[in-house]
Amino acid sequence: MPNYTAPVEDMMFLFEKLRDNKNYNELEKYSEVSSELVKDILEEAAKINQNLILPLAIAGDENPAKLENGVVRTPPGYKEAYNKYIEDGWVSLSCDPKYGGQGMPKTVSAFFDEMLSATCLSFKLYSELTIGAYNCISHHATDEMKEKYLPKMVEGKWSGTMCLTEPVCGTDLGLLKTKAVEQSDGTYKISGQKIFITSGDHDLTENIIHLVIARSSDSPSGTKGISLFLVPKFIVKDDGSIGPRNGVSTGSVESKMGIKGSATCVLNFDDAVGYMIGPKNKGLSQMFTMMNLERILVGIQGLGLSEIAYQNSLSYAKERKQGKTNNTKSTNGADFIIEHADIRRSLLNMKSIVEGERALCFWLSQQTEVSLYHPDEKIKQEASDYVSLMTPVVKSLFTDLAMEITSDAMQIHGGYGFTKDQGIEQLYRDNRITPIYEGTNSVQAADLVFRKLSNKNGNIINNFMEMVKTECASKSEKVQIFSKQLEHYLAILSKFNDWIADKSKEGKDDVSAAANDYLKTLGYISLAFSWIKVLEVSFKEYDSNKDFYEDKINTAKFYFDKILPRSEYHYKSAISGSSNIMNFKFN
């Protein structure tokens, strides 16, 4: 079984030293979230993750969730762990105190999400979708619905799902066939099949609140005719107690490459009672409230799995002896593999990505809170634009790099990385869903280039670049060495932006074919931006904690020397265009 120690020190470094968003710091609602409080939370979070949740990963891999006589059984130990988990209030961490939540900002809850992704992604998914559904209901439903459903969800006694995908529609929801027929009492009867429904059914909670998109009988075809419905597994009576079973049944549980502990279900809705949320035919935009936050969470899943992969690679490299180094002092026998240059390179590759991602994520968490709660509409919109821009980047880049990192971890473990004993190959398999679900990474890239670079408020990518340049400009001489390197790549990004803007007018296929490359270029530069922030603090506060800041500076140096140059390749690859690709005749 892999080991895991929650990176509380690095998280507290970010919380204490990189909470630099003035607008975030102005938010009244978080004025009492002190360092002491956060540290206490993270230490408790570390304990439950390291002790209780980590062993669930292998348990779920060896005993996948399964459908037995119409009931979905979670793996051994999940139920007991889940009860403790909700008893300690972890589901409610970021929820509104009005419904029983603890009201923590994303600057804190994202750290918890990272830990939980590292220790057991399958287990996490049972409550992650609850929070997704919670967010959607609290944004769009009536007060009456909120009061009826949210407290139990926040408590973790009821869970939630997002029911979007159908056999013929994954990416393209306009094709959906699930029908909603209005009844005389204002409720709807929902019928249709939904597939790939995470936590679609299970034995952990008393009830499951499905958020279902469907087409009302009088709605138009395509995406403009989609409405959102709340469909409980068990009807909830007016007094809040559990009533009869609703018309939702589980057709099957998928057999998957990874996250086997998570029940991925085919759900059959057969005249199930549903309650419309928000206005008719606006279901897709309501669902996207949930989807956008969910996509960032998927990026954080990749970060968490990367962290645990790094930790185990590091400890294995310290205890495995093999081969002699160039500067070996041993006259017989081998050196520890951590002394080999190439293994060190691989470890620093992981570390510099993981820590850069965590810092970028922390910056994004601040922006997210500002986008949700700042009183000034203009500031709120600006933050919202940055969140929009970074959502596909974080989702795709973090999950793709997590594939690189979990794969490199297998490589460091050699044959032992490919066998089941040490649990390393499971990290790759569990992560492998993250570039696929919540919109494949290609869909994210298309979303980025066609919808996120600019909007009615202006040129978002230019604002982002200005912000990065400002960050680069105002720094100490020591930071300048790094800023200069970044400026070379910023100039490339600037050319890439112009190219995209130009081609968006009359070479859309060029843009489509370049989308993945563009996302990578912007992503690597965004990580460099977060490293510049870390460097500024590291040089300024160097004397207060030399070992820690020395480590940060050298890790950043690796990132700038060895990884950032990838962004240039992606630019070169992209600008060769798409005419050859589009004209190609596939046999």
Next chain:
Amino acid sequence: MPNYTAPVEDMMFLFEKLRDNKNYNELEKYSEVSSELVKDILEEAAKINQNLILPLAIAGDENPAKLENGVVRTPPGYKEAYNKYIEDGWVSLSCDPKYGGQGMPKTVSAFFDEMLSATCLSFKLYSELTIGAYNCISHHATDEMKEKYLPKMVEGKWSGTMCLTEPVCGTDLGLLKTKAVEQSDGTYKISGQKIFITSGDHDLTENIIHLVIARSSDSPSGTKGISLFLVPKFIVKDDGSIGPRNGVSTGSVESKMGIKGSATCVLNFDDAVGYMIGPKNKGLSQMFTMMNLERILVGIQGLGLSEIAYQNSLSYAKERKQGKTNNTKSTNGADFIIEHADIRRSLLNMKSIVEGERALCFWLSQQTEVSLYHPDEKIKQEASDYVSLMTPVVKSLFTDLAMEITSDAMQIHGGYGFTKDQGIEQLYRDNRITPIYEGTNSVQAADLVFRKLSNKNGNIINNFMEMVKTECASKSEKVQIFSKQLEHYLAILSKFNDWIADKSKEGKDDVSAAANDYLKTLGYISLAFSWIKVLEVSFKEYDSNKDFYEDKINTAKFYFDKILPRSEYHYKSAISGSSNIMNFKFN
């Protein structure tokens, strides 16, 4: 289950149009290997692979090889298929007619190896190691031993293994502990534990011939005290019949991420009777006869799995509708995903790598035959140098790119790529061992930069570059467009070579840290070199088969525009050096 159609047309194109090595064409022993004969063989090979062997892949994944009451059972269907496979003589394809083989050159057998890797790598491994052992015995053993063991191995009635790895030594064989004690009759008693032994035990053959490296009691420590022994599972009597069981037993069969149909065994040798092969203490160099050819075969495994991943991605892209393209003509509903620019980009990425690899491999097969059989020692040595240089490149680049391609295949399949139904995720898992076994890709890279670029015969990498330049120089104007692109990267490789040569003197850690990057740079340029060869023919013979050559030219164009630029990133990443890496203090 994935589909597979053997790419016989592309293979025959190579065999007929790219058999351009004068020295190979002079080899007397292959003068009768005509196009007609090869086509017949490939068509028969296609049939057995497509019909009989392909279904074994999923059978083995669902019912892994297992140890039952001391006997290793292969998955259902393996035994029946194996019997047919040897009855049809496929094991013997490349073996010497003297021992019952069919004497086909590697220019032919490599195509068969590719097909078999695509359809079922687990099944392939049962005979692949037999051929490895065959090669080693036929190079190093006495005539008496050859006559005793080879005919049955060529027939496929007996199989072979390579027993190198032990718990404390994988990469670093100098650490091995298995002992060999000489007996009065000249035989040895072998004792020790070997792990990760592919096909170490199974129920497909009457006997298993283990090639074991061990240390004789009077031998020095380290790699200079290793000898090679033949240790049969059952003692073979003087009349060639099977005698009593030898002291070899199976400790366990590994539970692995992939190639589950292949029995990866822990073997315990307990005073097992062994016969020394070749001179004492020269075991490692003898074993490397087997290892080098085996490493190229591992590269071909990656190629085969890439081909089947490509084929299934292509057919899925043609039948799956999702989303509208930029130029959609559909007023309602979605377009086939093959019409989307980004999916086309991904498919061409696969195709241009696969076909470039196949062409490079064909070039290498010719060189291998020249290195083994050309009468002129100088020509033989020159070919041998190229084979040496390309062995780590083919092994590492092809297997790493197969990870990229099998992963991209999952991505194209979306959620259906992550579930078990379509067998796509299995391609990734089965391939995932290839960058690890036969020396991890990092070990290959170190081997390349420290031992393969030059030797006592001179500067091999310079000779290689000269050859590529010659190939680039003498071409038509149409090829020149591509040659010019390649020359830019050749100039980079040239600088990289100088940097490596320079650092090899007093910055060995810089070289170690750059080894992976160097292998990639050389690898991508080698693929471009093979594409130049393909292009030359394609333009010259264009009118004779327009569709085919148009396809080649456009596939090459994709490679040069979109993939070849990667080689520059690797150079930039590498030359930043290693001082930061080596000085880093890992906590």
